[in-house]
Structure formats: structure tokens, C-alpha cells
Amino acid sequence: AADDDDAGQxxxxxxxxxxxxAYLEYLEGGWLDPSQYLQLAREALPRCxxxxxxxxxxxGFAGFTGQEVGLLxxxxxxxxxxxxxLLVDPADxxxxxxxxxxxxxxLFARPxxxxxxLRSRLIEAxxxxxxxxxxxxxxxxxYAASRQLAELEANFGKxxxxxxxxxxxxxxxxxxxxxxxxxxxEVEFAVAQVRKLVRRAExxxxxxxxxxxxxxxxxxHDLLTAALGERDxxxxxxxxxxxxxxxxxxxxxxxAAVAASGAGLEPMRLVLKTxxxxxxxxxxxxxxxxxxxxxxxxxxxxxxxxWTYSARERRHDELDSHDAARVARVNTSRRRVVEVLGPFxxxxxxxxxADWADVxxxxxxxxxxxxxxxxxxxxxxxxxEVEHAAEHHQALDAVNAFxxxxxxxxxxxxxxxxxxxxxxxxxxxxxxxxxxxxxxxxxxxxxxxxxxHPDIRVSILIGFNEGTFPALAAEDxxxxxxxxxxLAAGHVHVGVTRRQRxxxxxxxxxxxxxxxxxxxxxxxxxxxxxxxxxxPSSYLGDLRRALPAMDERHIEEPAQSGQSWPxxxxxxLASALTLEFGRRVAGAAVDAARRAKWNDVYAVARGTENxxxxxxxxxQALIFENRAHLSTxxxxxxxxxxxxxxxxxxxSYAACPFQRFARFGLRLRLRRE
Numbered sequence: 228a229a230d231d232d233d234a235g236q237x238x239x240x241x242x243x244x245x246x247x248x249a250y251l252e253y254l255e256g257g258w259l260d261p262s263q264y265l266q267l268a269r270e271a272l273p274r275c276x277x278x279x280x281x282x283x284x285x286x287g288f289a290g291f292t293g294q295e296v297g298l299l300x301x302x303x304x305x306x307x308x309x310x311x312x313l314l315v316d317p318a319d320x321x322x323x324x325x326x327x328x329x330x331x332x333x334l335f336a337r338p339x340x341x342x343x344x345l346r347s348r349l350i351e352a353x354x355x356x357x358x359x360x361x362x363x364x365x366x367x368x369x370y371a372a373s374r375q376l377a378e379l380e381a382n383f384g385k386x387x388x389x390x391x392x393x394x395x396x397x398x399x400x401x402x403x404x405x406x407x408x409x410x411x412x413e414v415e416f417a418v419a420q421v422r423k424l425v426r427r428a429e430x431x432x433x434x435x436x437x438x439x440x441x442x443x444x445x446x447x448h449d450l451l452t453a454a455l456g457e458r459d460x461x462x463x464x465x466x467x468x469x470x471x472x473x474x475x476x477x478x479x480x481x482x483a484a485v486a487a488s489g490a491g492l493e494p495m496r497l498v499l500k501t502x503x504x505x506x507x508x509x510x511x512x513x514x515x516x517x518x519x520x521x522x523x524x525x526x527x528x529x530x531x532x533x534w535t536y537s538a539r540e541r542r543h544d545e546l547d548s549h550d551a552a553r554v555a556r557v558n559t560s561r562r563r564v565v566e567v568l569g570p571f572x573x574x575x576x577x578x579x580x581a582d583w584a585d586v587x588x589x590x591x592x593x594x595x596x597x598x599x600x601x602x603x604x605x606x607x608x609x610x611x612e613v614e615h616a617a618e619h620h621q622a623l624d625a626v627n628a629f630x631x632x633x634x635x636x637x638x639x640x641x642x643x644x645x646x647x648x649x650x651x652x653x654x655x656x657x658x659x660x661x662x663x664x665x666x667x668x669x670x671x672x673x674x675x676x677x678x679x680h681p682d683i684r685v686s687i688l689i690g691f692n693e694g695t696f697p698a699l700a701a702e703d704x705x706x707x708x709x710x711x712x713x714l715a716a717g718h719v720h721v722g723v724t725r726r727q728r729x730x731x732x733x734x735x736x737x738x739x740x741x742x743x744x745x746x747x748x749x750x751x752x753x754x755x756x757x758x759x760x761x762x763p764s765s766y767l768g769d770l771r772r773a774l775p776a777m778d779e780r781h782i783e784e785p786a787q788s789g790q791s792w793p794x795x796x797x798x799x800l801a802s803a804l805t806l807e808f809g810r811r812v813a814g815a816a817v818d819a820a821r822r823a824k825w826n827d828v829y830a831v832a833r834g835t836e837n838x839x840x841x842x843x844x845x846x847q848a849l850i851f852e853n854r855a856h857l858s859t860x861x862x863x864x865x866x867x868x869x870x871x872x873x874x875x876x877x878x879s880y881a882a883c884p885f886q887r888f889a890r891f892g893l894r895l896r897l898r899r900e
Contacts, residue, residue: 236713243705258636265294269301280307287679289314289734290341293720300348311345313338314734317361334384337723337731344720369682369744375401375774380741382773384733402747403778404691404770406763410752412784414450415793417687420748421460421670422795424685434461436684439672440739442696446755447689451672458796463614463662465673470658473622474501475596479629480651482568482590486575487648492524495564503594504567506560513553514560526573529565533558567594575644580637583647584630597623614662621660629654675739686743691751693762696739697732700725736766791828797838801845804829808846865892 254260259267272278283306285299303309315335329339349356370377379402407413417439424432441447444466455462470476478501484494495518498504499511506514517523521536528534534557537550565572570586578586591597600623607616633650642650671680680686690696702708708724715721723731740747749770751763770777785793786806794800807825832838872891880887889895 236710240710240714262294265292265298269298272301272305278302278305280305282307283309285309285311287312288341290337291345296341296345296348299345300352300354303349303354304352313342314738315339315342317363320359320361331727331730334733334737336727337734371744373401373745376741376743376745376747379747379770379773383737383740383769385772400778401745402770402774403749403780404767405748405750405779406781407750407752408782408784409754409758410446410690410756411450412782413689413750413752414447414454415785416782417689417748417750418451418454418458418460419793419795420687421455422458426795432684434668434670435681437670437687438678438680438683438685438742439670439687439689440675440678440680440742441688441690442675442698442735442739443690444672444674446695455670455672457798461667461669462672463669465662465671465678467659467661468618470618470622470625470660471656473618474503475600475622475626476655476658477501478503478590478594478596479587479626480648480655482571482587483644483648483651485568486571486644490524490526490529490572492518492522495524495529498564498568503596503599504564505594506563510556510560514557514564517557529561529572534561569593577641577643578647580640580642581634583642584634587630587633591626613667617662618660621662622658625658625660626655629658675735675742680742683743684745686739686747688739688747688749689751691749691764691767693764696736696764696766697729700728700732733766733769736764736769740770797841800828800832800838801841804832804842805845865894 250260254263283302288295291299299309299311315338319333319335319339329336329343333339346356366374366377367380370380405416407416421434421437421439424437425434439451439462444451444464448464448466451462451464477497481494481498481501485491485498488494496515499506499515502508502511504511517534517536521534523529523534533554535554537554567590569589571590600619604616604619607613607619633654637650671678671683673680675688702725703722706714706721708726711721711724740749752761754760782788782790782792785791785803791803794803804825808829811822829842832842876887876891879890
């Protein structure tokens with residue numbers, strides 16, 4: 228059976244090698260894979276005499292790809308000196324002579340493996356490798372103001388930590404672990420701590436001194452955006468953003484779908500919603516309502532004679548002046564759409580990829596997209612929305628690059644409209660953009676693996692849960708662990724196994740808990756959005772061993788417990804008072820101490836001038852009764868005299884008075900489709 232498995236693995240690797248060879252052969256026709264850029268750089272090095280005898284510094288790498296190792300080796304052979312920094316425990320450099328393998332469970336196994344691999348290649352290339360310079364200060368300069376963080380850095384990941392002075396302290400104020408009932412409370416608590424740090428009376432921090440860090444932003448992005456925005460905290464979320472729904476991308480997708488569907492109704496609606504056709508928003512909405520009301524679709528409907536239907540379905544010669552003006556405006560908008568979309572509106576024939584790229588560029592030119600994007604970018608910059616400004620700029624660059632690729636990669640390929648729509652959908656759906664954090668006073672929010680944090684004083688590490696930190700490692704669908712092990716045995720390195728990736732997560736945890744120089748707050752939730760229980764990260768054991776007296780807390784949901792930590796803005800106070808007093812109105816039991824505390828808070832707030840208005844609205848909400856009424860003039864305008872009602876109207880009133888008012892009083896109607 229083992230022989231059969233080995234044979235099957237050999238056949239699989241042989242097939243993959245054949246596919247890869249065919250792919251490289253295809254690229255020789257004038258294409259480049261991004262992974263080949265470094266290979267091109269290596270081939271160009273002999274022509275770059277400026278590098279001869281130069282001094283290079285390499286910093287910030289946890290690992291190197293095979294291409295990067297090759298380029299560094301070639302550079303070192305020509306350079307005067309290359310200095311490389313790595314995140315490794317100095318005690319582990321007993322392996323520097325290459326004797327023995329790196330223990331997989333070593334906290335710094337990943338950079339150690341890469342160091343030994345690079346060192347071996349450098350020696351093979353004839354480069355001299357100096358003995359490592361080990362930086363071993365008694366207390367790292369970053370932690371000069373926090374002995375507890377220095378102890379955490381020295382002890383994290385060790386089964387037997389060194390003696391810690393914090394063990395004799397009842398609490399460790401610079402490192403705190405907090406459990407919360409759910410993720411929403413976890414985020415609210417983290418954001419409240421940001422406000423506390425920048426608003427405190429003694430030595431307040433700047434927003435840029437604080438970072439919110441997590442292993443994976445997926446579950447926290449929307450919660451953080453809402454919580455930070457509600458408290459007017461400036462922030463930057465460092466993540467790749469999807470461009471799939473940017474108006475410019477939607478315009479290309481919609482235009483291709485218009486051609487594929489024969490000017491279908493839904494693709495036309497998509498195009499009209501982009502605001503890139505040179506139509507006022509009201510005109511685009513009127514045109515959309517019109518085509519929905521009459522089901523106007525198809526090349527003949529859009530490119531034929533003017534439309535003549537009114538809202539009452541009369542022909543043009545029967546229209547009154549108001550209807551005639553409305554239909555004329557709709558036809559003007561229709562002609563503008565046909566002008567911009569050009570061939571996409573007609574019975575589109577098959578074209579080559581290069582021709583389709585030119586047709587798209589014609590659409591962008593006729594719509595004057597560059598000017599519109601420039602105006603949007605300028606407006607965003609004027610409003611201080613730096614991220615949106617960069618998003619518009621990068622969207623235009625990405626679309627132009629896509630059209631270049633369409634024209635070059637499929638230049639001679641004949642594509643019918645359906646094929647084009649599928650290619651455009653696939654090519655644009657995965658477009659993302661990455662933004663560089665601007666150097667302004669704001670909180671940096673990011674994942675520990677992606678973000679490069681500046682010197683920060685306080686780090687708030689959220690999502691410290693099992694399954695998130697460490698992250699679950701899925702096995703690769705192409706090369707499994709056995710394949711990678713077999714290739715490594717043949718000195719072909721194609722990444723590490725799933726087991727090693729899980730073990731390497733501990734180094735990310737080390738990086739996460741050692742970013743701050745003054746204070747570290749770690750939080751975890753005990754339940755997700757669906758109420759399913761969550762467990763703290765297994766790395767909590769490493770924290771407890773490193774700092775036995777670490778401060779650990781559990782907080783409850785503030786609306787139920789009456790805790791005051793979320794109160795940092797007048798809106799927070801008004802919301803809390805409304806909830807607290809609402810419990811009393813509803814007859815909920817409130818203990819005397821809690822009642823007295825909130826009564827005192829209300830009394831102080833009433834005596835504060837800038838809080839009275841907010842509190843007034845909050846208190847009125849408790850006694851508000853929804854008793855709407857209309858003036859006599861309004862009633863006379865929407866009813867007949869004498870008043871008569873049909874059976875349907877009476878039935879509607881019996882079911883819902885407001886439904887009757889909307890239908891028979893205001894005479895509202897659903898949009899015709």
C-alpha cells in the first residue's frame with residue numbers, strides 16, 4: 228500500500244511539473260508572471276555596476292521565498308557588505324554553524340529556518356558569512372518605561388520563565404487580559420479604552436500612540452467601524468479593500484452585461500446607478516422608473532424612435548404639457564445612455580479582445596470618466612476622506628490595467644458578448660486595493676500579519692480566541708503536507724506543512740504582545756454573534772506563565788450590569804440613562820445602590836449646561852406616545868367631502884390604520900415593474 232501511495236504521489240508531482248512547464252512555455256510568448264520579476268532582476272544584475280561594492284541593509288522579513296534567497300545571494304556576491312536583521316532569540320544562534328535541524332516547536336523556528344537556508348546558499352556562492360552580532364540588552368530600549376512588558380517579552384513562549392519580579396505584585400498594571408460576553412461588547416470596551424487613554428488628565432496620549440490589533444479583521448471590521456465612528460475617533464483600517472462595487476467597475480460589468488443580454492432590463496439598471504453617464508441623479512432615477520414601468524428592453528427599444536408612453540399609458544399626442552415634458556426628459560436621458568454605451572446597446576457582434584478593450588475605452592472617453600473620478604477624488608480630499616480619495620484613484624488605475632490585459636492577453640481571441648461578460652465578471656470581481664496608512668493622528672487598526680506598526684505606546688489586542696489566534700490552517704488543495712515533505716527531501720522548498728504553519732502561529736502571538744512600549748490590553752469574547760460559545764486562545768497559558776500575576780478581568784454587558792465604562796460622549800450618557808430609566812418604567816428590579824448611582828449621574832448631568840439638551844431628548848423618549856395628527860387643511864386636501872369609503876378601505880383600516888392612510892389618503896403606489 229505504501230508503494231502504491233508513493234507511486235501515486237510521484238504521478239501527481241509529475242503531472243504538476245508538466246503543467247508548470249507548459250505554463251512557463253506559454254509565458255515565453257511575451258508574458259510575465261509576477262513571481263518572475265525577481266528572476267528578471269537577477270538576470271539584470273550583471274549590467275548594474277552601481278551595485279558593485281555597495282552596502283545593503285535588509286530588515287523586516289520573517290521569511291524568504293526561493294526567488295528572494297536567490298536574489299539576496301547574487302547581491303551579496305557583488306556587494307561590499309550585506310547586513311540582515313532577523314527576529315530570533317540570541318540563545319538560538321548556537322545553530323549558526325549549521326549543525327542540527329531547527330526544532331519545529333521553537334518560537335522563532337520560521338526565521339531560523341530561513342537564516343540557515345540563506346547562510347547555506349551564501350557559503351555555496353563563495354560569500355564569507357560573519358558571526359552573527361547578537362543584541363542582548365538587559366532591558367530592550369522599547370520597554371524602558373515598562374518592566375512588566377520587558378518580562379513578558381523575555382518569558383513568552385518559555386516553559387520555565389526566568390524569575391519575574393511581577394510575581395510578587397498583586398496586579399500587573401501594564402498588561403491586562405479581559406473577557407467579555409460577546410464580540411460587540413469586546414469592541415465597545417476596546418474603543419472605550421482608546422477614549423480613556425487620550426482623554427485622561429495625566430499624560431494623555433495621541434491617537435497615533437494607540438493601535439487596535441487582531442489576527443483576522445473579518446469578524447471585527449464592521450463592529451470597529453461603527454464603534455470608532457460613533458465616538459468620533461479618527462482611525463485607519465489597514466486591510467485590502469474590494470473594488471468589486473466601485474461605480475467604475477460596475478460600469479464595465481454593466482456594459483458587458485448589456486451586450487450579453489441584448490440591452491436587458493437589469494444590466495441597464497446597473498449602468499444607470501453608477502452616476503458615470505453624465506446624467507443628473509434625478510434624471511437617471513426617472514429613466515429607471517420609466518423602463519421598469521413599461522418593461523423597455525432590447526436593442527430596438529433603446530436605439531429606435533422616441534418613447535411616447537406617459538404614466539397613464541396614453542400615446543404622445545394625448546399627453547398634457549406636464550407628461551410631455553416628463554417624457555421628453557426621459558428620451559433625452561435615453562439618448563445620452565445610448566451615446567455613451569455605443570455598440571453595447573445594439574445587436575453586438577463577436578469581436579477580438581483587443582477590439583473589445585477599445586470599445587470599453589470609448590465608453591470611458593464619451594462618459595468623461597477621468598474628469599468625474601478626478602472630481603470625486605478632489606471632493607473626498609476636501610472632506611478629509613483620504614481613503615475614499617485613494618480608492619477612486621486606484622480604481623481608475625486598476626480598470627485601465629484590466630483593459631490593457633484584455634487587449635494583450637486576448638488580443639486575437641474572438642469573443643462573443645456572453646464570453647466577454649464572463650471574462651469581465653471574473654477579471655473585475657477579485658480587484659482589491661491596499662492603502663498606505665497616512666501619517667496623521669489616528670488609531671491604526673490592522674491584523675498582526677499584514678500591518679507594520681510604527682512605534683506605539685499602547686496595543687489593544689482583540690479577538691484572542693481559539694480558532695482565531697492561532698488561526699486554523701487549511702491544507703493546500705494542490706500540494707498536501709506529504710507532497711511538501713517529499714519535495715523538501717529533494718531540496719525543493721515550496722513552503723511549510725500545515726503542522727508547521729500552526730506552530731509558527733506562536734511567533735505571531737509573540738509579535739502581537741510585544742508591539743507596545745507602555746501598555747498591553749488583550750481581550751477575548753465568550754460568544755460569537757449567534758451566541759455560540761468561544762474559548763480563550765491557547766496562548767493564554769503562555770501569557771500566564773510569562774506573567775503569573777497578570778491582571779485578569781471579566782466584564783458584563785453594560786446595559787445589563789449598569790457599568791459606566793462606555794460613557795465617554797453625551798450620546799453614550801443619554802443612551803445609558805434611557806436604558807437605565809427604561810428598566811424602571813418597565814418595572815424591572817433595580818438594587819438600591821445602582822439606583823442611587825444613576826440618580827446621582829442624572830443630577831450631575833442636569834446641572835451641566837452642555838448636557839441638558841441631550842438628556843432632555845433621552846427623558847422624553849421614555850414618555851413619548853406616538854400620537855400623530857394632521858392639520859384641518861391637510862385632512863381636507865386628502866379626503867372627499869362628504870367622506871365616503873369603500874369596503875376595501877375599511878378593511879385596510881381594520882388591518883392597519885397607517886396602511887389605509889398611505890394607500891387611500893396619500894394614494895401611494897408601488898413602483899410599476
